[in-house]
Amino acid sequence: GESVGLHLPTLSVQEGDNSIINCAYSNSASDYFIWYKQESGKGPQFIIDIRSNMDKRQGQRVTVLLNKTVKHLSLQIAATQPGDSAVYFCAEKNTGFQKLVFGTGTRLLVSP
């Protein structure tokens, strides 16, 4: 496979556990946030987004939490499955500039 995630922080969990991936974003003016999942050899895949006027948004098995006070974003994955193993990136945007800035990423390893 490719070397995506080779030097990234790693979160190891057991299948069935809940996973929490954290991200500290840099720009207090950012008002839109996206989580992406990148599997080896593939491009980033959109998971869930959240606007700055919200502090929580839920999808299928995933929840994103936003804390603007401390510029922190988290992705919670319920009942983690081996297929969730990938590198996860948060991305932020100031919608006045249309530029999406990516965080450093976290590799999630799910053991059966």
Added chain:
Amino acid sequence: SAVISQKPSRDICQRGTSLTIQCQVDSQVTMMFWYRQQPGQSLTLIATANQGSEATYESGFVIDKFPISRPNLTFSTLTVSNMSPEDSSIYLCSVGTSQWSSYNEQFFGPGTRLTVL
């Protein structure tokens, strides 16, 4: 969502040569973006390519090194010129799905994996 394809999917090139990467989208989109992902790293925006205007480059990227074409609303190319081993990366095409809202999902192609010897 938009379906994005890139050609080539990977290539191995010699130092000093140039490679043109193609990005095709299955629907018309206003905003297209090119990113670079160096080994083990996150994604860095190279430039924004909107149809009908010159590409806008980010700090550290210049048109002579990364010329971009955007001939229509479904296609773009990125050329990596005069390549060196430091250009070895994954190059990703991305599109914004709505020209009317800034809160729009941004989708990515599968990437082009470039190795320069």
